[in-house]
Amino acid sequence: MSEPMHHPSPARLRWLQREKRTLQAVWGLRAALLVGFFLLWELAARLGWIDPFIFSSPCRIWATLLRMGRSGELLLHTGTSVLETVVGFTLGTLAGTLAATLLWWSPFLSRILDPYLVVLNALPKTALGPIFIVWMGAGVGSIIAMTLAISLIVTILDMHQAFRSVEAEKLRLMQTLGATRLQTFLKLVLPSGFGAMINALKVNVGLSWVGVIMGEFLVSRAGLGYLIVYGSQVFQMDLVMTTVLILAAAAALMYQGILQLEKLLKKHIGVTV
């Protein structure tokens, strides 16, 4: 119920004022922290406190960034990694949700597979990298496989948990209304597991990046992971640092994308969790 329109009280105005100042302070200090960090870094490099050949510096990174932009390298490598991540993330989310749905559908199947999921979840998936290279060759296939290996099991477990967290009494309600299992899934389990599903997606997008970078370390000829490995091997730390910053920006943007998707979905299906 919306409150009737009226003039805010003086206490309310003071509170709003204070709230506004706090918000300004938070944003101001955030910006100051970032600018301060880069200034200090630049200063340290110029004054010789650190060796710019090993630690690079913001100016050198900026120059590298411009050079990469002009040569088209920036677009090629960032594009390659982003594409791999998007493909890995989408496949992982779809396959993971599908598998979790099957596990929810059949508690018997879930009971059978439980120990395998536990073992697979505990296994450090990077150990599988060399196996993928042998099976699929040194190409994009291996990178996507690596991404799926890292994100899939967690997605399955998180989604399954989300589906199972529906209140037993609500399931009973659906039963008393004569709902089929499919109806129960579509009209109760999916919408009520929405919040947990979005959280699973947020985790998944981060894990997909881990998978892609790991994969690129091992096999690629393009991509941000490739640039980092290549740069460190030829001791071009400017390139490595620049790439790490690009990576941070790309990952943050993609995470923002998920947040926007969440907003959109919430508005669309009216879920308020």
Added chain:
Amino acid sequence: MMIQIEQVGLTYQSPGGETEALRDLSFGIGQGEFVCLVGPSGCGKSSLLSILAGLERPTEGRVLLDGVPIEGPSPRVGYMLQKDHLFPWRTVWGNVTLGLELQHENTPERQARLRALLERYGLGEFLRSTPDQLSGGMRQRCALIRTLARDPDLLLLDEPFSALDYQTRLAVSADIHAIIRAEGKTALMVTHDISEAVALSDRIVVMTRRPGRVKSLHTLDSLWGLSPMERRDHPDFRLYFNDLWKELDVHV
């Protein structure tokens, strides 16, 4: 008798062993009666409702609805749970039509009937509201109308007011009672509140400790025809209350 419960027994199996919830339980409910089921906690009251709702099968005996055994969920039986369980992602209208939607019975006639029910019971202006915009009493009415959507003859109520605070509870239970009476429904309500049972029912069934069976039946003759609020003021209210209190043999 509309409902006949005949020598019903129910035993649950679990890794920990066998649990006998009900044993040799028999009673009947007449057309249009409001019957309350009281008994110590864990005496199998909710199990009996599950059997009547067709969600569970008795391991012994049988349950008949107008002479026909109950073998699964049926549109003739509506079930109201302890909480309203309205879906926050649906509007009031979306919630009350849920049952019709699931059964592909969302016909204009049904919708008109539901709209009339919502109008009659003060929810007419809230069709497009979400449940969080309703008061506790309105939510409960909304849940009842969801149960009434498919026009059941028998309503099963499983402690439907237990989640409400005392004052709301008095008002809402009177409210729901009036709706059930006005719509001419038969009702079986589980409660552990003795005064609520005396205020609402035509007849009270007291169950024993687990395994649950009928300990005694109480017909509230002198309160017949009175509203729950009038009953609470009636001199006989105490008498029935004390009878039941002794019968339930409450130990703290």
